[in-house]
Amino acid sequence: MHREKFKPLGGPDGGNGGRGGDVRLVVDPQVHTLLDFHFRPHANAGNGKPGMGDNRSGANGDDLELAIPDGTVILDENGAIVADMVGTGTTFVAAQGGRGGLGNAALASKARKAPGFALLGEPGQERELVLELKSVADVGLVGFPSAGKSSLVSVLSAAKPKIADYPFTTLAPNLGVVQTVPGRVGERLAAIDAFTIADVPGLIPGASEGRGLGLDFLRHIERCAVLAHVVDCATLEPDRDPVADIEVLEAELAAYQPALDDDHGLGDLAHRPRIIILNKTDIPEAADLADIVEADLAAFGWPIYRVSAVSREGLRELAFALAKQVREYREANPKQEARRAVIRPKAVDAAEFTVAPDPQVPGGFIVRGDRPERWIRQTQFDNDEAVGYLADRLNRLGVEDELMRLGAEPGAPVTVGDVSFDWEPTTPTGDDVPVTGRGTDIRLDRSDRIGATERRAARKLRREHHEEWDHLGGGGGDDRADDDHDVDGESGR
Structure with a gap:
């Protein structure tokens, strides 16, 4: 949060994180062998830098370009051909860097003016590829x-x-x-x-x-x-x-x-x-x-x-x-030029997610989709406000409506990505939730800890009980001091 003299309501100012760098394979006419990959089989691009205060975004990670000879064939770990690198300058993204996270300044809205959380950055892509050189000769x-x-x-x-x-x-x-x-x-x-x-x-x-x-x-x-x-x-x-x-x-x-x-x-x-x-x-x-x-x-x-x-x-x-x-x-046969990247836009009416019954958990469901799984990776699950924000996003996407259509019962286990949770269909959306402390969400406040008001009522009830017992002549010494000590110690915690 921005704190400056004469600006008591500075608001959130956490900057966004930088994206991770990509690992690219580029055909270079000056390279004739794959020997470098034999001695250095692992390649890593640069990491993105974290966002900082005063709305300062983190720097993007540096891309890593690896030169390969003309005629290199790229296969995945299952032996399927991924790319055929023919032509000087042909580029293939071997591993894509992860997206940077969002600071709380980018998450501020009319209903949530001072977010107490941020979205985590995504991990970069990890792939195991096989490079095979097929000589290009006339x-x-x-x-x-x-x-x-x-x-x-x-x-x-x-x-x-x-x-x-x-x-x-x-x-x-x-x-x-x-x-x-x-x-x-x-x-x-x-x-x-x-x-x-x-x-x-x-x-x-x-x-x-x-x-x-x-x-x-x-x-x-x-x-x-x-x-x-x-x-x-x-x-x-x-x-x-x-x-x-x-x-x-x-x-x-x-x-x-x-x-x-x-x-x-x-x-x-x-x-x-x-x-x-x-x-x-x-x-x-x-x-x-x-x-x-x-x-x-x-x-x-x-x-x-x-x-x-x-x-x-x-x-x-x-x-x-x-x-x-x-x-x-x-x-x-004219000489082949460097192959351009093919962009295939997603259809307007393409489904953003799918919901299917969980074959291993009776009554459970599995939600699949790029957006829901990405949101799971971005969420800080030790922050109740961040978890509530995730629930709002999934609800707006239509996940809750689809679960209701498929007959999901309250408390049904729902798995999205690597996280499973119990579905609560009556949870209101973010616009209807009263604002609480930063980093908290009243919808997720299910703590069993006894508050101060309850502790005072319990202490008063115990004192009345002891006074009535003493009036009837029962009991021995007065243990109110012990009660007071216990209550005070509990309230001190």
Whole structure:
């Protein structure tokens, strides 16, 4: 309450509390991994500051923005997709800050001119989310382990992936940027094209069912516009040949259904454009094998290119062919922009709450709704005036009328949020309640403590009883002093 010289009726002046900060995930082109979340999995935004006297509102909490790479998929704790973060600047509110409380200055009204309570601030939202990165690349290189995919990425771009002579050297996709140099290709002058290429770790039969690390690898080619089969023509395994390798991989790609078809609009992997790359043709035996199988591979109907990552043979033609297919895809599918927030206003006649019988408490009811549950969180239940204000709000919302319509009896247990109380249908509303002391409400004054008037009447009655008893000759000593002592001690309390 405002207290100042010459202003005896200053009135309430408690300011409102500040809201809590939001935790936001923002796509940043300079971020390429989710490694920071592995070491720091918990993130908290700033807290709002409490309101102060002289109608000073508390400061809002600082928002926390976390940078994530393009192509991150956000899932909830049940595995359902919450957001697909594609496009620089795309923002997702991972956890929303709680609303600030209201000071008593904001709660003053004609019927309640000096509120002795405030509304509590709401706690911020807590969520457990799973972040999954699906590489965003124009071209995806697929093939068996040790087919030479990482070597091709290293010579086509400036990327430096790990290269070794054992299977599954690559455990995570390697991204590289390929830029074609102007020059004459065929009968036309090629333009400068730049596209990204991804080295997808090796696939094996059964990858679409989770064998090996298949699912971990396949998810990275969901967004690729062009798929390139890299065939190892120098393999020493007797039971493998280029045609069988492509058939096995095509079966796995056809069996794997991307989870985000509706979001990125590229369709099933089986319908993506293809290119066949016969690798390691600098080896004489590999070149002979390429001559033998090239006619059989032509039956797939896809372009075929012979290359060598060591001698750089055929890399220029391959780069222009990939650039052409990427260019055609971009013309058919414009680049995605940052997704805007979708606002869905609530219908005018939408129900603010629902009342249903409590299945666990006979004769009880449960009230559900955003507004009633929010009011419960804002109420100070150790303040009778605040509880009375809550009762008035629920009554004006129509909760009491709905309980009466459903046949609720007086004293029926009613649960709203985490709080249960006994329903009293005859409780008057705030406009009809006489004003009492600040922080009190006469409707909730059910104290069993004996007041001073009752104590004086009881003391007088006991004295008359002792005097009558002494007049009849009963009893011994006079115990009025003890009575007076007890009464005085009680009144002192």
